[in-house]
Amino acid sequence: MIWDLHVHFSNFEGRTPHEKMANAVKFADRMAIERFMLYLGFPPHPEDPTPEELTKINNQVLEALQHWHHRAFGFVYLNPNHLEFSLKEFDRCVRDGPMVGVKLWIARKCNTPELDPIVERAASVNAVIFQHTWVKVTGNRPGECTPSEFAELAARHPDIPIICGHTGGDWEHGIRAVRAHKNVSIGIAGSDPTNGFVETAVRELGPQRIIYGSDAGGRSFASQLAKVQGANISDEAKKLILGENLKRMLAPILKRKGFEA
């Protein structure tokens, strides 16, 4: 069973959300991916989206999911720079809609207090919280948070599960930054398939805190699956990372919404 935490529309052919979704499912089938989480709309993705842009982007995802609830779930894209709107958008798409998680990107550093109401609102309905992180030797974008900044957010909400997206890209740095925060899981998507990544993560965090994702279609499913399927870890650990951890995290909200896991 493979569930993919991290899929976008990028590189999937199609003029409409329906067409892109059909192509995404075609590739998912080739790689035996049973379910995937979809967020952000058509590229290019605005780094600091306006409320109008957020609505448009989230509507594209909602449209794509209409006929595919048995294969994919949606995360709502929010912007803490428009906090009041984002909370309403959360209610529209998640609390009262079919989405099951939150995607936070690079509009604002994630250690700032403006994220707290979003995290708390998401936790109130068991929505999964995904925060992008990178630590780039070439320099981060202005609002792009590092795993260490992410750890500050996680420390303020020790009882709320939260996912450190990309493990900071520089995973040796990222794993260390979140190691002490037991409420943090790492997403392994969207970096080179550097040998040893998942073995190190299992050693330092345990397999229960690691979640497979691809960042397809910008990345290939292949290179990201290889991080797990090629890792020198137990088959049981691979099962957890490839799907069971994400499924366990999603179980309460899927049950709440009546979705079949």
Next chain:
Amino acid sequence: MIIDTNVYVSRWPFRRLPGDEIPELLAKLRSHGVSQAWAGSFDGVLHEDVAAVNERLAESCRTLGQGLLIPFGTVNPMLPDWQEDLRRCQENLKMPGIRLHPSYHGYTLDDQRFFDLLRQAVEKKMVVQLALNMEDERTQHSLARVSEVDTAPILRLLPKVPGLRLVIQNRRRKPSGKLLGRLSYHGEVYFDFAMLEGVGGIARFIEEVPGDRLLFGSHYPLFYFESALLKVKESELSKAQRDAIFNGNARLLLEP
């Protein structure tokens, strides 16, 4: 059967890797049906004594490689008397080719010494592998940062080096677009896909370059070997295309 044209032995300078001991490396390759692997040395990226690097590489392949590892030597044309290194690779160590790391050796492809090296490699009938990257620029060690090699000068060089057999390894973004296609049509230029990204990447890549110019390259053990293998699965390819990528193109390239 797979011919992996992009494998390294010895130690990556910044991290120990699963598979950086040759028995473990061979076990992984054999488990996936690799029958031949073209091996460079991680030592060649930063060491200056490349003569010793090449001797160790050849010795490792000969004594530990079980007939599977084919050594590709390091030549750094910025070093004095690099010509002797090239001569030893061919005459003493019987290497069929060399692997270059211009970004780590500090030259661009419009440098006269690179041109001279290509001409001499052709005279010696050696394949030239050109590693454009070793890892993502964003995750490099902060004290060892290099940029992706700019391949634009190659197009101007190709007509001046007839007979050159050039393999571009670890391409990320460049060459792209028209240059990519022109390179493969104006000379015997091959590509691997170790760092090719995007869903269905191989199928899209062979819309830009002829299918007979694509080689299987894993960049193992720095990358998980399975990445390259799964990329072939992810793209919808004919059996003939898969066979060519897995081994046919590489076999033809090394034929005298």
